[in-house]
Amino acid sequence: MSDAVSSSIPYRRFGNRTILPGFHLSLGYTLIYVSLLVLIPMAFLVAKVFTEPFAATWAKITSDRAIASYMLSFGASGIAALINGVFGFIIAWVLVRYEFPGRRFADAVVDLPFALPTAVAGISLAVLYGKNGTFGEWVHWAVGPEAWRAGWATANSNIGVTIALTFIGLPFVVRTLQPVLEDLSTDIEEAAACLGATRWQTFWRIIVPAILPAWLTGMTLAFGRAVGEFGSVIFIASGVIGRGEITPLVIYTTLEEGLYSQAAALGAVMLVFSFLILVVVSLLQAWNGRVTGSASV
Amino acid sequence: MATSATTLEPAPPQEAPRRRRIPRKATTEPLWVRLLLITIAVGFIAGFLLMPLFIIFKESLLKGIRVYYDALENPHAVSAIKLTLLTAAIVVPLNTLFGVAAAWAISRFSFPGKRALVTLIDLPLWVSPIVAGLMFVILFGRQGLLNSLFWSGGKQVFPILFEPAGIVIATLFVTFPFVARILIPLMQAQGSAEEEAALTLGARGWQTFVYITLPKIKWGLFYGIILCNARAIGEFGAVSAVSGHIQGLTNTIPLHIELMYNSSQMEAAFALASILSMLALLTLVLKSFFGWQAERQAKEALESTP
Numbered sequence: 001m002s003d004a005v006s007s008s009i010p011y012r013r014f015g016n017r018t019i020l021p022g023f024h025l026s027l028g029y030t031l032i033y034v035s036l037l038v039l040i041p042m043a044f045l046v047a048k049v050f051t052e053p054f055a056a057t058w059a060k061i062t063s064d065r066a067i068a069s070y071m072l073s074f075g076a077s078g079i080a081a082l083i084n085g086v087f088g089f090i091i092a093w094v095l096v097r098y099e100f101p102g103r104r105f106a107d108a109v110v111d112l113p114f115a116l117p118t119a120v121a122g123i124s125l126a127v128l129y130g131k132n133g134t135f136g137e138w139v140h141w142a143v144g145p146e147a148w149r150a151g152w153a154t155a156n157s158n159i160g161v162t163i164a165l166t167f168i169g170l171p172f173v174v175r176t177l178q179p180v181l182e183d184l185s186t187d188i189e190e191a192a193a194c195l196g197a198t199r200w201q202t203f204w205r206i207i208v209p210a211i212l213p214a215w216l217t218g219m220t221l222a223f224g225r226a227v228g229e230f231g232s233v234i235f236i237a238s239g240v241i242g243r244g245e246i247t248p249l250v251i252y253t254t255l256e257e258g259l260y261s262q263a264a265a266l267g268a269v270m271l272v273f274s275f276l277i278l279v280v281v282s283l284l285q286a287w288n289g290r291v292t293g294s295a296s297v
Numbered sequence: 298m299a300t301s302a303t304t305l306e307p308a309p310p311q312e313a314p315r316r317r318r319i320p321r322k323a324t325t326e327p328l329w330v331r332l333l334l335i336t337i338a339v340g341f342i343a344g345f346l347l348m349p350l351f352i353i354f355k356e357s358l359l360k361g362i363r364v365y366y367d368a369l370e371n372p373h374a375v376s377a378i379k380l381t382l383l384t385a386a387i388v389v390p391l392n393t394l395f396g397v398a399a400a401w402a403i404s405r406f407s408f409p410g411k412r413a414l415v416t417l418i419d420l421p422l423w424v425s426p427i428v429a430g431l432m433f434v435i436l437f438g439r440q441g442l443l444n445s446l447f448w449s450g451g452k453q454v455f456p457i458l459f460e461p462a463g464i465v466i467a468t469l470f471v472t473f474p475f476v477a478r479i480l481i482p483l484m485q486a487q488g489s490a491e492e493e494a495a496l497t498l499g500a501r502g503w504q505t506f507v508y509i510t511l512p513k514i515k516w517g518l519f520y521g522i523i524l525c526n527a528r529a530i531g532e533f534g535a536v537s538a539v540s541g542h543i544q545g546l547t548n549t550i551p552l553h554i555e556l557m558y559n560s561s562q563m564e565a566a567f568a569l570a571s572i573l574s575m576l577a578l579l580t581l582v583l584k585s586f587f588g589w590q591a592e593r594q595a596k597e598a599l600e601s602t603p
Contacts, residue, residue: 018406020489021502026402033395034417037470041432047442048435087341094338098331106339108585112346114524115577115584117531118426119551120570123558124349127356134348167345186324199326228425231533231551235558248427248534255431255538260440267431274423278416 042271048264060265069247072158076246077226080165081219088173088218095174096181110175113168118231125164126235129154158244160236168232169222176218180211180292213288217281224277228270353574357567368557368565369572376545377553377569380461384549385529388468392525393518396476401510403477404484405492415481418474429470430538433463459541464549467535472528476521483517483591487598513598516590523587527580531573 049057060066094100095107113121129136136154143152154160184207192202230248238244245253247270255263325331357365368374399418403411421429435441437458439448447454457463491513495505511518533551541547548556550569557566 018489018493019496020405020492021496022401022506023406026398027406027408030395030399030402030414033399033473034414037466037473038417038420041436041470044436044442045428045432048440051442087337087345090334091338091341094334097325098335100335100339102339106342108581109342109346111581111584112350112577115527115580116350117527117533117551117573117577119533119554120353120531120573120577121349122533123554123566123570124353124356127563128349128352134352135344167349170346189324193324224423228423228428230425230427230537248425251425251427251431252534252538255434258440260435260438263431264435267428267435270425270428274420274425274428277423278419282416 045264045267045271048261049268052261052265057261057265060262061269065242065245065250066247066266068242069245069250072161072243072245073227073247076158076162076165077169077223079162080169080226081223083162083166084169084173084222085215085219088170088222089177089215091170092174092177092181096178110171112171114171118168118229119235121167122164122232122235125167125232126155126160129160129163129236131155155236156238156244158238160238161233161244161246164232164236165226165229168229169226172221172225173215173218176214176221177211180214180288183292184210210291213284213291217284217288220277220280220284224274224281227273227277350574350578353567353570356563357571359567360564364564365568365571368562368568371565373544373548374553374565374569377548377550378572380464380547381530381549381551383461384465384468385526387465388472388529389522389526391469392473393476393522395473396480396521396525397514397518399477400480400484400514403481405489418477420474421470421472422474426471426532426534427538430467430535433467433470433535433539434458437463458539459543459547461547463539464536464547467539468529468532471532471535472525475525475528476518479517479521479524479591480514483514483595486595487513513594516587516594520584520587520591523580523583527577530576 091106091110095103095110127133129139131137131140131148131153133155139152139154140148151157152159154163188206189202192206193199197205228248230246230252233246234249237246237249239249247266251263251266251270254266326334399414402408403415436443437447437453438444441447447457453460455462457466491509492505495509496502500508531551532549533555536549537552537555540549540552542552542556544553544556550573554566554569554573557563557569
C-alpha cells in the first residue's frame with residue numbers, strides 16, 4: 001500500500017546526491033502529468049464552487065434532495081462495509097488458515113468485483129436480484145408480494161443498492177486482511193493455549209487486537225469506494241428522487257439537466273470526502289505499522 | 298510435540314494400529330468450526346460473486362447463438378468496441394510511461410513533498426468516477442471558467458467534450474494510478490544497487506534502465522498494465538459524464554450496454570457484457586500469474602540485499 005513509500009532510503013539526503021540519472025526528467029514529467037490531469041481539473045471544480053456566493057452553495061449542498069442522497073449513499077455504504085467486514089474476515093481467514101479443494105480458485109475469484117466492469121456487474125445484479133431473477137424470485141416468494149412492494153424488494157430498492165455496494169467492496173476487506181493474517185505468527189497463539197486459554201479467548205484477546213487496524217482499514221476502503229460507486233448501483237437502485245438516489249446519481253442527473261453549479265457543489269462535497277478517506281486510511285495504516293511492528297505493509 | 302516423553306526403548310511394533318484420536322493442534326479450531334467457516338466462505342463466494350458472472354453468460358445466450366452474434370455485429374456495437382479499443386490503446390501506454398517515471402522518481406530519490414505526491418497519485422482511486430467526469434465537464438464546459446479559451450461562437454475550439462477526446466481524458470484520469478502504485482513498492486523493495494553498479498562500470502543512463510531496471514520490474518509492470526487496461530475498457534461513470542452518448546460516435550462498450558439495457562434489449566446488453574466478462578476473467582488469470590511472479594521478484598530482491 002501507499003505507506004511503503006514513506007520509507008525512503010536513509011543515506012540519500014536529496015535527489016542529486018546519487019549517481020542514478022533521470023531525477024529531473026522523471027520527477028518533472030510526473031509533476032506535469034499529475035498537474036494537468038488531477039490538480040488543474042480539481043482546482044477548477046473548486047474554483048467554480050467558490051465563484052458562487054457561499055449561501056447559494058450551502059443551499060445547494062443542504063437541499064432536501066442532497067441530504068436524502070447522502071443518507072442513502074453513506075447509510076448503504078456503511079451497512080455494506082459492515083457486511084463485508086464480517087464475510088471478508090471469514091473469507092480471508094479460511095483462505096489463509098485452512099486447506100481445502102478449490103482454495104486457489106476461490107482466492108482468485110475474490111478479485112472478480114475489481115476486474116468486472118461496473119456497468120456489467122450492475123446489469124447482472126439487477127437481473128439476478130430482480131423479481132424474475134434467481135435470487136429475487138426466492139426473496140419475492142419468501143417475503144410475499146406485499147412486503148416486496150413495501151420495501152423488501154432486492155432490486156429497484158435501497159436494499160438493492162446495499163447489495164451492489166457489498167459486491168464491489170468485498171475484495172478490499174479480504175485483500176487488506178490476508179497479508180496481516182499470513183504474517184501473524186502462531187507462537188503467541190500456542191503460548192496462549194499452553195497458558196490455558198480457550199480458542200475463543202485466544203481469538204478475541206490475541207488475534208483480533210493484532211488484525212484490528214487492517215480490518216478497519218479494509219472496511220474504510222470498502223466504505224470509501226462504495227460512497228463514490230456509480231455503475232454497479234444505478235441499475236439496481238430505484239432512482240426515486242428524494243428516496244432512492246445515491247449522491248453520484250444526483251450529480252449525474254443535475255449535470256445532464258445542465259445545472260452545472262449544483263453538480264459542482266455536490267462534487268466538491270464528494271471530493272472533500274475522498275480526501276477524508278485518504279487521511280483516515282493513512283492514519284489506520286500508521287496504527288497497523290505500530291501493531292504489526294513493521295514500518296511498511 | 299515437545300512434551301512427548303523421550304524413551305530409548307524401541308517402539309512396539311504397530312501391527313494392529315488402534316485408531317488413536319489425534320489431538321487437535323492448539324492453533325486451529327475444532328473440525329465443525331472449520332467446516333462451517335469454509336462452507337460460509339465458499340457459499341458467499343459462489344452465491345455472491347460467481348452467480349452474477351453466471352447470469353451474464355446465461356442471459357446473453359438466452360435467445361440463442363444467432364441473436365448473440367447479431368448483437369455483436371450491430372454497427373453501433375462495432376463502433377462502441379472500436380472506440381473502447383482506441384481509448385485503451387491511447388490510455389494504457391501513456392499511463393504506463395507515467396507509472397514508470399513516477400515510480401523511478403519516487404523510489405530512487407528523496408525530495409520534499411514526496412508523500413503529498415504519492416497521495417495525489419492515489420487520489421483518483423477514491424474519487425467517484427462521476428466526480429472525475431464532472432471535473433472535466435466543468436473544466437472544458439461552456440459554463441466553466443475557461444470558456445473563453447475552449448469555446449467560441451457556441452462551438453468548442455478543440456473537439457474535447459462530448460467527443461472521443463473527452464472520453465480518452467476521463468479514462469486517463471481514472472486509470473493513471475494503477476501502474477505507478479504497483480511499481481513504487483516493488484522498486485523500493487528492490488533498491489538500486491544493481492543500477493549503481495552498472496553506472497559505475499560505465500553504462501549510460503538509458504542502457505542501465507533498459508538492461509537492468511526493466512527486467513527487474515517486468516512482472517510488476519505487466520501486473521499494473523493489465524489492471525490499467527481492465528479499468529480503461531470497463532470505465533463507466535467518468536466516461537458517461539463526458540460522453541455525448543451519440544450512438545456510433547461517442548459510445549464506448551459500457552455505455553452501449555447501458556443503452557441496450559435501458560431500451561430493454563437485454564440480449565444485446567448481455568452479449569456485450571459477456572465479452573467484457575471474458576476479458577475480466579482473462580484479467581484475473583493474468584493478474585494472478587503476474588502478481589505471483591512480481592511477488593517472487595520482490596522477495597528475491599529482499600533476500601539478496603544485505
